[in-house]
Amino acid sequence: MPSPTLFTAALTAALAFAVPPAGAVAADAAGTTRDSAYAVSAETADPSAGATTWTLEPASADGPDGRVSLRHVIDPGSIVEDHVTVTNFSAEPAVFALYASDGVISPTGDFDLLPPGAMPVDGGSWISIGAVEGATPRDGGLALELPAGGSATVPLTITVPEDALPGDHPAGVVAELTQDDGGAVRLTSRVGVRAHLRVAGDVVASLQPDEVSATWIPSWNPFAPGSVEVTFSITNDGNVRLGADSAVSLTGPFGLAPAEATTTSREVLPRQEMLTTVTVPAWPLVLGTGSVDLAPLVVGEDEITAPAAASASFTVWTIPWVQLALIILLVGGFLLLRLARRRSAARVQARIDAAVAAARTTEQQAVAAN
Structure with missing residues (x-):
C-alpha cells in the first residue's frame, strides 16, 4: 500500500x-x-x-x-x-x-x-x-x-x-x-x-463580464448589514487563455456605504466562459449601484500582452424588509400602547364622572328632603 x-x-x-x-x-x-x-x-x-x-x-x-x-x-x-x-x-x-x-x-x-x-x-x-x-x-x-x-x-x-x-x-x-x-x-x-x-497566427486576448445578475440577501439582524450576491460569466471571446482578477463594487444612493469584494479566476480557456459568484456586504439603502471590473492576467509561461480591463454595471433593490418590519412593530406597539392608555383613561374618567354624578344626586336629594 x-x-x-x-x-x-x-x-x-x-x-x-x-x-x-x-x-x-x-x-x-x-x-x-x-x-x-x-x-x-x-x-x-x-x-x-x-x-x-x-x-x-x-x-x-x-x-x-x-x-x-x-x-x-x-x-x-x-x-x-x-x-x-x-x-x-x-x-x-x-x-x-x-x-x-x-x-x-x-x-x-x-x-x-x-x-x-x-x-x-x-x-x-x-x-x-x-x-x-x-x-x-x-x-x-x-x-x-x-x-x-x-x-x-x-x-x-x-x-x-x-x-x-x-x-x-x-x-x-x-x-x-x-x-x-x-x-x-x-x-x-x-x-x-x-x-x-x-x-500560429494573430493572437487575440480578450475577457468580458457578461450576464451580470445581483440578488439582495437581507440580514435577520436589523442592526447588521446584509449582502448582495453577484453572479456573472467571465467570457473569453479571444483565442488565448487568460486569468482574471475580478472586483465587484457596490454603493448606495449618493455613494453611501461603499463596499467591495474580489476573487481570482486562475484560467478561462478561449471560446469558453466561467460562471463566477461574489458576495458583497451591503446595507439596505433601498437601491444599490455596482460594477464588475475584470483585470485580465497572463497565465503561466504564455508570452502575450494582457488586454485592457473590462467592466459591466448593475443595479439591485436593497429593500430594508427587516428594518421596515421592526419599525412597523415599534410603531404598532406604540399606537396600541397609546390606545390602551386612552381607553384606560376614558374608563377612569367615566368612573370619576359617575361618582361625581352620584354625589350630586345624593346632595340634591338631601337638599330636597330638608
Missing part, C-alpha cells in the same frame, strides 16, 4: 493535470471512490484488492524528459511528434487506456478534460496515440498492459488541420485505469499530461 504522502501528491498532481519535472508523482487507486464528471483521479472501492499506482509524464523517445506539459506552437497543416511515458509502480500488472481529449475548466476552476466517453472536437482530436508493442487499439487510443514496475513510452502525433484557427486549443493525454467491482459499477481513475497547443 503506498504511503499517505505519495497518495496526497498523486491526487494533487492529478487534479492540477500536470506532472512535476521530477516525474515521481503518481496516481493511487485505493480506498473509496472519488470519481465524478470532472475528476481526473479516483479510488477503487475495495482496499483489500490492492492498490494501483502509476504515472504519466512528458517524454522523449528515450523516456521521461522532465517537462511539466506538452507545449507546442504549430502552423496550420503541420505535424508534430511527441511522447509520453506511463509507468506502473504497483506490485501487480495493470491495463491502462491511453487517449487524448479536449481541455475544459471544471466548476471549481481546475483544468480538466472532457468526461470519459465524450468525443473531442478540438485540440484533443488532433492528437493520435501511436502504436506500442503489446498494446491494442481502443476508442481512438490504445489499451496497454504493463507488468509490475513496468513502463512504456508512447509516441504521439499532433496533426493540425489546414483550417485551424489561430490561438490556443487546450487538450491533454490521459492514462486511465478502469476496474470492475463485479457488479454494475465501474470505477475509473485517470491521470494526465496537459497539452498546450497554440496555432
Whole structure:
C-alpha cells in the first residue's frame, strides 16, 4: 500500500493535470471512490484488492524528459511528434487506456478534460496515440498492459488541420485505469499530461463580464448589514487563455456605504466562459449601484500582452424588509400602547364622572328632603 504522502501528491498532481519535472508523482487507486464528471483521479472501492499506482509524464523517445506539459506552437497543416511515458509502480500488472481529449475548466476552476466517453472536437482530436508493442487499439487510443514496475513510452502525433484557427486549443493525454467491482459499477481513475497547443497566427486576448445578475440577501439582524450576491460569466471571446482578477463594487444612493469584494479566476480557456459568484456586504439603502471590473492576467509561461480591463454595471433593490418590519412593530406597539392608555383613561374618567354624578344626586336629594 503506498504511503499517505505519495497518495496526497498523486491526487494533487492529478487534479492540477500536470506532472512535476521530477516525474515521481503518481496516481493511487485505493480506498473509496472519488470519481465524478470532472475528476481526473479516483479510488477503487475495495482496499483489500490492492492498490494501483502509476504515472504519466512528458517524454522523449528515450523516456521521461522532465517537462511539466506538452507545449507546442504549430502552423496550420503541420505535424508534430511527441511522447509520453506511463509507468506502473504497483506490485501487480495493470491495463491502462491511453487517449487524448479536449481541455475544459471544471466548476471549481481546475483544468480538466472532457468526461470519459465524450468525443473531442478540438485540440484533443488532433492528437493520435501511436502504436506500442503489446498494446491494442481502443476508442481512438490504445489499451496497454504493463507488468509490475513496468513502463512504456508512447509516441504521439499532433496533426493540425489546414483550417485551424489561430490561438490556443487546450487538450491533454490521459492514462486511465478502469476496474470492475463485479457488479454494475465501474470505477475509473485517470491521470494526465496537459497539452498546450497554440496555432500560429494573430493572437487575440480578450475577457468580458457578461450576464451580470445581483440578488439582495437581507440580514435577520436589523442592526447588521446584509449582502448582495453577484453572479456573472467571465467570457473569453479571444483565442488565448487568460486569468482574471475580478472586483465587484457596490454603493448606495449618493455613494453611501461603499463596499467591495474580489476573487481570482486562475484560467478561462478561449471560446469558453466561467460562471463566477461574489458576495458583497451591503446595507439596505433601498437601491444599490455596482460594477464588475475584470483585470485580465497572463497565465503561466504564455508570452502575450494582457488586454485592457473590462467592466459591466448593475443595479439591485436593497429593500430594508427587516428594518421596515421592526419599525412597523415599534410603531404598532406604540399606537396600541397609546390606545390602551386612552381607553384606560376614558374608563377612569367615566368612573370619576359617575361618582361625581352620584354625589350630586345624593346632595340634591338631601337638599330636597330638608
